[in-house]
Amino acid sequence: MQLGALIFDFGGVIVRTEDRSPREQLAEELDMTYDQLSDVIFAGESSRLASLGLITAEEHWEAVSDDLGLSANDLPRIKDHFWAGDILDFDLVELIRSFRPMYQTALLSNAWDDLRDMLADHWKIADAFDEIVISAEEGVVKPYPQIYQITLERLNLEPGQAVFVDDFIENVQAAQAFGMQTIHFRSIDQVRAELKDITRGK
Amino acid sequence: MNDLTFLDIHSAAKLIKKRELSPMELTAAYLDKIKKFDPIINSYISISADRAMTAARVAEAHIYQDNPCSVLNGIPIALKDLYETAGVATTAGSRFFAQHIPLQDAYTVGRLRSASAVLLGKLNMHEIALGVTNVNPHYGTCRNPWDLECISGGSSGGSAAALAAGFCMGSLGSDTGGSIRIPASLCGIVGFKPTYGRVSLRGVIPLSWNLDHSGPMARSVLDVAILLQAIAGYDPDDPYSVRIEIDDYLRHIQDGVAGWRIGIAVGEYFSMRTAPDVLEAVHQAAYVLESLGADITEVDFPEARIAARANGLMTTSDAAAYHQQRIVDKPDDFGLDVLSRLQQGAAYTSREYILARRTQSLLRHRFAAFFEKFDILLTPTTPITAPPIEGPDAVAQAPVLTRFTAPFNLTGLPAISVPCGFSAQHLPIGLQLVGAPWSEAKLLRAGYAYEQATGFHLIRPTFVDQ
Numbered sequence: 265m266q267l268g269a270l271i272f273d274f275g276g277v278i279v280r281t282e283d284r285s286p287r288e289q290l291a292e293e294l295d296m297t298y299d300q301l302s303d304v305i306f307a308g309e310s311s312r313l314a315s316l317g318l319i320t321a322e323e324h325w326e327a328v329s330d331d332l333g334l335s336a337n338d339l340p341r342i343k344d345h346f347w348a349g350d351i352l353d354f355d356l357v358e359l360i361r362s363f364r365p366m367y368q369t370a371l372l373s374n375a376w377d378d379l380r381d382m383l384a385d386h387w388k389i390a391d392a393f394d395e396i397v398i399s400a401e402e403g404v405v406k407p408y409p410q411i412y413q414i415t416l417e418r419l420n421l422e423p424g425q426a427v428f429v430d431d432f433i434e435n436v437q438a439a440q441a442f443g444m445q446t447i448h449f450r451s452i453d454q455v456r457a458e459l460k461d462i463t464r465g466k
Numbered sequence: 467m468n469d470l471t472f473l474d475i476h477s478a479a480k481l482i483k484k485r486e487l488s489p490m491e492l493t494a495a496y497l498d499k500i501k502k503f504d505p506i507i508n509s510y511i512s513i514s515a516d517r518a519m520t521a522a523r524v525a526e527a528h529i530y531q532d533n534p535c536s537v538l539n540g541i542p543i544a545l546k547d548l549y550e551t552a553g554v555a556t557t558a559g560s561r562f563f564a565q566h567i568p569l570q571d572a573y574t575v576g577r578l579r580s581a582s583a584v585l586l587g588k589l590n591m592h593e594i595a596l597g598v599t600n601v602n603p604h605y606g607t608c609r610n611p612w613d614l615e616c617i618s619g620g621s622s623g624g625s626a627a628a629l630a631a632g633f634c635m636g637s638l639g640s641d642t643g644g645s646i647r648i649p650a651s652l653c654g655i656v657g658f659k660p661t662y663g664r665v666s667l668r669g670v671i672p673l674s675w676n677l678d679h680s681g682p683m684a685r686s687v688l689d690v691a692i693l694l695q696a697i698a699g700y701d702p703d704d705p706y707s708v709r710i711e712i713d714d715y716l717r718h719i720q721d722g723v724a725g726w727r728i729g730i731a732v733g734e735y736f737s738m739r740t741a742p743d744v745l746e747a748v749h750q751a752a753y754v755l756e757s758l759g760a761d762i763t764e765v766d767f768p769e770a771r772i773a774a775r776a777n778g779l780m781t782t783s784d785a786a787a788y789h790q791q792r793i794v795d796k797p798d799d800f801g802l803d804v805l806s807r808l809q810q811g812a813a814y815t816s817r818e819y820i821l822a823r824r825t826q827s828l829l830r831h832r833f834a835a836f837f838e839k840f841d842i843l844l845t846p847t848t849p850i851t852a853p854p855i856e857g858p859d860a861v862a863q864a865p866v867l868t869r870f871t872a873p874f875n876l877t878g879l880p881a882i883s884v885p886c887g888f889s890a891q892h893l894p895i896g897l898q899l900v901g902a903p904w905s906e907a908k909l910l911r912a913g914y915a916y917e918q919a920t921g922f923h924l925i926r927p928t929f930v931d932q
Contacts, residue, residue: 307890312742315890408750408887409757409920434888434925441921 267445267463268425269394270363271415273406274373276431277449278356279387283349290345294332304331305346314376317400321376352387356452361392363463370395372415372428374405395419406430407438416444427462429455470495471632472926475689478635479537485529489540493522493584496542500586500633506614506929508606509628511547511557513587518542521584528582536581537692544634546622547588548595549575550669558671559591559621561604561799562792572669573704574638574680574697581696586634590624593804595640595673596785597621598648598867599855603801607855610653611927612893616852619649619867621673625683626653630927636684636693642673642781643774643864644847644871646681647883651847651896654885656913656923657683658690659871661903662878663708665694666701674784675706677777677875686923687884687913691715694906713907719914724759726841726912728752733766736870740849747887747895748846754919755844755912765836765843773829773873776822778865780876782811783819803861830877837902842912845870847883847896870898880906884913885922894922 272278281287284298291301305311310327313319319327329339360369371393373379377400384390395418399405402414416423423443430436431449440446447458470492473481481487497515504510525540527533545551548558550568557563571579578585590608592600600608600623608623610616611631618627622639626649629637639646641659650657658681665680672678682693695715701707730752737745756762786793786808792800793808800808836843848867857863874881879900886897897916901909917923 303891309742312746312890316742316746404750405746407922408747408753410750410753432892433928434892434922437921437925441919441924 265422265424267367267427268421269368269370269419269427270360270459271370271372271426271428272360273430273435273449274371274375274379277429278371278389279350279352281349282351286345286348290342304328315374315399315405317377317403321378324376352389353452356455357389357392359452359456359459367463368394368419370397370415370419372397372406372411374399376400406432406435409438409442412439412442412444427459469632471499472685473635474686475538475541475635475684475692476686478541479539482525482529482540483535489522489525489529489584490519492540493518493542493586496586496634503631504633507609507611507627507631507633509590509608509618509624509631509633510544510587511559511590511605511624512555514554514585517554518584518586521582525582525584536696538578538581538583538696540582540584541635542584542586543578543636543638544586544589544625544628545575545637546591546625546639548591548640548671549638550671551575551585551588554588556588556671557605558595559593559602559605562796563671564604568669570669573666573701575669577697589622589628589637591622592620592645593801594671594785594789595621595642595645596782596804596807598644598864600624600649601855609855610852611929612654613852613891614929615854615856616893617652617855619652619848619852621645622657622683623649626650626655626657629653629655629683629685631929632926636682636689638693638697639681639683640670640673641679641681641871641875642677643777643868643875646679646683647847647871647881647896647898648867650683650883652852652894654894654922654925654927655683655685656687656690656882656884657681658694658882658906658909659874659880660694660698660906661880663706663710664880664904664906665697666699666704666707668701668704672788674781675788676784677781679875687882687910687917688716688719690882691719691910691914694910698906710904715907715910718907719911721911722758722915723755723841723912726760727839728755728760728762729765729836729840729843730762731767731770731843731845732764733768735768735771736845739866740846741851741889743887743889744846744849744851744895748844748897751886751897751916752844754916758915758919763840765840767873769829769832770870770873772825773876774865774869776825777872777876778868779814779818779822780826782807783814784811786811803859806861807864826876829873833877833879834902841901842909843900845898845900847871847898851889851891851893851895874900879903880909882909882913884917885925886916886920887922
């Protein structure tokens with residue numbers, strides 16, 4: 265089956281927390297560990313609801329603020345610190361762009377409802393993708409088959425025609441079970457090499 | 467060949483039959499891995515390395531002598547440590563049974579041995595099977611391979627953790643309020659509690675004579691079907707065994723669920739205190755089954771609450787009856803949580819017990835009517851994913867984790883837990899499929915269709931790479 269699209273996860277793949285120190289400092293200030301702080305932001309109930317689009321990103325941050333006992337005035341600074349160590353991998357974005365127009369490119373992310381604007385206005389990479397699929401907009405998250413199906417329908421492809429790249433093994437395995445080719449992201453060099461093999465039909 | 471210890475029974479059996487995999491090589495790989503990594507998990511109470519290698523040698527001889535072989539010939543299995551094993555201590559996770567060396571195998575253990583399965587050892591469990599955390603004060607806490615700071619669930623926690631970690635290929639557990647399905651859900655493996663009376667309990671140290679169920683646990687629905695086929699059937703020496711013909715559990719397993727009527731449990735009891743990611747996973751599972759051709763209907767079972775309560779009452783009362791002399795003679799030899807529950811069980815009145823039995827009859831009737839209209843029922847297996855070891859104590863965990871499983875011990879209905887997703891903390895979530903009495907083949911068929919469509923059963927924890 266002919267390859268038609270490359271689909272990439274966002275957080276942990278295209279944008280990664282390369283510098284942990286701002287988040288570590290913030291955790292220390294809040295008397296928590298790094299992992300505890302990350303869990304409050306990404307793994308708590310309000311984060312899940314935001315990822316499903318049942319609440320907005322703003323409402324999620326308000327819930328986080330309540331959990332951490334912060335005032336509304338603290339929130340902008342907390343958010344800035346929390347994201348300060350996140351780095352966009354320009355090499356990877358360049359690599360993604362280089363595959364077009366030979367292949368369609370797509371972004372598939374478990375994310376809150378503010379991601380689409382962030383991609384366009386903050387990261388300025390929305391134009392690197394033919395399709396952007398965000399869990400909060402679809403009401404379903406990875407690793408459930410429905411979100412892979414939605415993505416493929418948008419690309420008008422069969423599962424075997426797409427390669428999916430993600431850093432979480434459960435998302436990768438679920439995509440594989442759905443019939444997609446997959447790459448478990450560890451580094452850009454590894455992804456570059458594996459994509460090279462796949463696109464050359466090895 | 468890649469890691470042998472994550473092969474499934476079905477594939478390993480084929481390779482063994484074709485002489486492409488040696489039972490001795492396979493058994494040695496498991497023993498080596500258990501020795502290296504089980505100290506992290508603590509899933510085994512005892513390991514029978516020499517006996518296992520001897521059994522593997524016999525299995526290998528069967529192949530090379532072209533003897534007719536069972537599918538389990540040379541397959542490494544481990545047992546929850548309340549299955550009696552001739553000549554090997556069977557502790558029930560309790561100090562009282564530490565020196566208990568049975569003279570005979572449990573009926574099911576005998577069936578596995580006759581099939582030339584290789585018994586690797588005996589697995590950790592919640593003390594006397596009366597609890598769901600597997601925080602065992604005598605043999606140590608069994609940890610969850612997905613997160614070492616979390617419980618494995620219980621009471622068959624050693625079985626589930628060992629399967630998730632790749633320390634055995636199949637296991638037998640027991641289930642009185644969810645003790646197969648809860649750890650299966652929390653550790654991301656498959657656990658099956660068949661209909662009451664389907665699998666003999668002879669030689670299984672009891673918790674409740676009225677509610678105990680014996681059943682298989684493995685890493686896939688297909689493997690569970692293979693194990694069930696080996697152990698199911700009438701045992702004339704077990705007073706609770708029922709003489710009903712067993713099905714061929716593999717024959718129609720691939721036939722799918724097109725045209726089936728499937729209920730998904732909703733309503734306050736199933737939704738109010740259930741984590742959003744668990745609810746979402748179960749609704750996604752319904753979507754998958756719908757896409758496979760099933761007709762999905764939301765159904766409410768408000769009676770499930772009283773069913774779970776009645777099951778808890780009967781379990782602790784029955785356990786207090788079985789252990790009555792030990793409670794009197796040496797109460798301090800029980801762990802605190804178990805003693806507390808036994809004392810609670812001893813304090814229930816006969817009137818309360820009779821009302822619980824009445825609930826049991828009513829609920830059986832109610833579910834019989836339900837399964838005239840529906841093929842199967844879907845619920846979450848547990849309302850939450852694996853909680854931390856250092857969290858609320860074992861007594862507090864029980865009513866939370868047994869919420870959706872206990873009603874089907876009370877009613878004796880068959881129920882299987884299959885992996886159906888992950889929480890935001892990357893912990894496994896279990897989907898429970900429940901059927902009419904003796905509908906094991908149907909549940910296996912639905913579970914197989916679901917797991918083939920999703921592949922969640924293929925995802926492994928990574929602690930062994932650390």
